[in-house]
Every structure is written in C-alpha cells, then in structure tokens.
Amino acid sequence: MVDGVGLAQPRPSSFGPLYDGPPIIEVRDLGISYGGKPALRDASFDIYRHEIFGIIGPANSGKTSFLRALNRMDDFTTGMEVRGSIHINGKDVNDWRNLYALRSRIGVVLPLPVGLPLSVYDNVAFSPRLRGIRKKAQLDEVVERCLTRAALWDEVKDRLGSLGSLLSGGQQQRLTIARALSQEPELLLLDEFSIAVDPVTTMRIEDVLKDLRSELTIVLVTNLVQQARRLADRTAFFLTGELVEIGATEDLFEGNVKDERTTGYIEGRYG
C-alpha cells in the first residue's frame, strides 16, 4: 500500500469475469520530468491483468508521459527523465537489456494514426516479420486475423497492396490497432485514439477493445470522460502531474470520490 490512494483493489465488473492474480504493471513513486520541468510526480498504482485501465485528465496532466515511460520511449525523447520504478510482470522495465524485446510485447496506438509508408498488408506484417515469420501462408493468416479483430478486414481485404496512408483516418487508426495486435502483445496502450476518428468508427473500435479484454490488458488514456466510463474497469484521474485519485470507474462516476476535484473534472466544471 502506498499513500492509501494507489492500490484500490479491482472489483467485479459488468463486462465479464474478474481479473485475478498479481498485477501486470506495478508503478512505484514514478516521477517524470522534461529538462527539469516535472510532468508527473510520485505516482504509485497497480494495473491488473485483463482489465481496461482508464486514465483521464486534462492536457498536461502527465497521461501520455506515463505511457511513454511504460515502453521506454524516453530513450527517444531528449531531456525526458524518469525516476521511480515500473515493473511489468515483476520485472523492472529498466532491467531489460533488450529494449526491443520489451517494446515488442507492448502494443501502442497513438493519437494520430501513423501508417508506416508501406502497404496495408506490410504494415500489419511488419512486426511478425521482425519476429522472423517468413512463410507467406503464415503471414497471410496473421494479417487476416489482426485486421479482422480490428474490424477492418472487410473494408480492406480487396486492397491489401495499396498504401496504408491512402485509407481514411478512421481506417488508418484501425490499421494501427491491427498492427499493434500483430505483435501479440500482453499489453495494449491507447493514447487518445479517437481524436482523429469519427464517432461511428470510435464505437466500433470500442467494441473491439471490449472483446480484446479477455486476451490482454489495456491501458486507455482518453480525453473523453464518457469513453472511460463506457470502457474502463478502473479509472485514474491525473491533474497537472499529480495522480489525484484512482478507483472503480462506476464509483468515480457515481460521485463516490475521495477528492472533490475528480467530480469537478468528470462533470466538466473545468477541463
């Protein structure tokens, strides 16, 4: 137990069976700063297997920084410093000698879809190929399965060879989800995935995420409070670098909060 905030135990959710076992992610005293300017301070919490863990909060609250620290993208960003520890499956992410192996187990979906400058097929086959899968039949199977799970297969099956960047925005975002799934990740990180997606597609993707819950753990950073309510089992509220509160999503939305600021944000009194 840390601070009494972080470790609210998960409880049965309306979506399905209860997750059990030890947490998949343990965050302890996590602090992130950019060139001395803090973005996240002393956050400690756990994320459990097979839950959808929502993170809400206004801009500059440290949500994205947390995701970047999870798959060690800090190596990419000059000036980004990470203190404290993050354990995934009991192993400190900083202890991975092979950073690429760590990243390959974590799927990431960014706010704006980044279609690699490759065909639809090659986008999805990229990660399997990195893992050494060469046989056409096997790759075909992976590509079809991942595109189907991302609710995109029917729309693109006749144009797998065309450039991924020629798809519409919503299709591209589903393509990046299919690509993330092709890694067969244990953990899927979504960072405000619906910013560039129309509402109908957003709902389709949300259905996909609910289905995926049985197979993996999802960390959903969102700027849409209602999206967290629809999807997340537990939700954390970040505000200007502080983890204000964490709890079962239903509790937070029913006003069962420890901190009034949470209700204030959820009800839209500030943003």
Add this chain to the structure above:
Amino acid sequence: MDRRDAAWYIDKVAQWVVFVGGISAIVFIVGIFVFITKEGLDFVLGPLNLGEFFTSIAWRPTSNNPTYGALALIVGTASVTGFAMLLSVPLSLGAALFIAEFATGKTREVLKVLVEMLAAIPSVVWGFVGMSIMHPLIMRIFDVPLGLGVLNAGLILGLMAAPIMTTIAEDALKAVPDTYREAAEALGATRWEVIFKVVIPASRNGLLAAVLLGVGRGFGETMAVLMASGHAINIPTSPFDSVRALTATIASELGDTVRGGDHWGSLFTLGILLFVVTFVINLTADIVVRGIRKK
C-alpha cells in the same frame, strides 16, 4: 475605395519575377539544346558516319583523312563514371546514414559543415590532387608505369561526387518524419530494422535523386577527369589504363578548331551525345520515381 495601391503593384511585380524565374529554367535548357544542335547539325547531316561514330575508336579529327570514332571516348567516360559511382555511392550513403540517423549534437554539426566544405572544392584542385598525389601513389603501390587512368580519375571523381550525394541523401533521410521511426520502434524494431525497413524505403526517391545527381556529376565533370585520366584514346582493359572522356575531349580540342568546320561540328556532336545521355538518365529517374509514387 477600390484603388490599385502599392501593395497591389508589388504583388503583380512579385508574381512576374517569380514567373520569369520559374520559366527561365525551361528557356535555358531549350536554348542550350537548340544551340548545340544547331552547331552540330551540319556535321551530323553531312560527314558523320553513325556506324563509325559508335563503333570505331579512331578519333582523328585533325588527320588529312579525318575519322570520327567516338567509341573510346564513350567507354572512357562510362568507365570513369562507373568506377567513381562504385566508390562514392556506398561511401556517401553510409555517410548520410551516419549523419542523419546516428550522429548527434556537435558531431553532426561538424560533419555537416565539413561535407559541405568538401563540395565547394574547385574541380581543378581535385585535378591537382590526382596528378601530384594519386599519380605517384598509384605507381608506387601497384607498381605500374603510369598512375593516370581509370583508377585515378575514378577515385578523384568519386571523392568529388560524394559530398553532394551525401548532402542530398542526408536531406532525404531527414525528411522522413520521426513519427515513422517511433512507430517502428514501438513495434519492437531495432535501429537497423527501422533504417532498412522504414527510413530507406520512405526516402528512396530522394536517395535515388542523390545517386543520379552523382552520376550526372560524373558524366559532366571535365577538368579533374582531363587531368587525372591520362587523356589517351584507348579502350581500357585494366583500371590502370589511360582513357579519354567526352567532356575532356571537347575542352581540350575546341580551342584549336575552325569555327563551323567539321572538327568543330564533331565536338558539338559529342556535346549532343552528352546532353541526350544526361536527359535520358534524368527522364528514367523521373519515370522510376513516378512509378514508385503511384504504387
């Protein structure tokens, strides 16, 4: 109210200036083509024997019974350029990759400045290097009687073309958005995998342009090749053989010809050949690039 004010006139003038600037490239290239064709036309339609021109190595324009076989000159230019590209393409692509993808901070800045300085060295200075440093060096290392030839000219030309190719290739690599690199790394790709599977495919148009610019430079370079190649009419059978390039022939002979005479015309015919080859290379590149884009 609706008066034409200063801003309106400035806008119009600026439009014209930009338009003239844009159109001038076309005007100049057409003008050059018309000029060299006009000067060479009498010769092409008159004494030129196309079969002899492309198959004979006897370039004797000043003999009593002149022959105009340009095969040796074509082979000379091609062999020197080919040798130069063999050296400079891997060298400059490697340098560009290092500067764009691996070097950071001061290293990167210093390297960029140095490469750009290399590109500014006049070709006659490279010719000096070829004659006074490479020539004795090649004689000593390989124990050959003459150090001026394909090897020497190819090395010099390769070193000359490399800085420009490096600069263009580096620009092309830098133009690939970082989001691609991040996305690929997030998928678990190593840096080499990111470079070979994402960055290079995404920048291949620019890289191709860089290589072609290098080839163009090789074809067109005159002074350094004249000084380092040995300038002997010859089909090379080894890298140490002297050769003679198309450009060097024009430069060294044009001053001694009678304006409008056959020799004069034959040199312009070489010019037409150079022009056509360069044009075809660029056109091919354009078609290839378009083909890639369409996909």
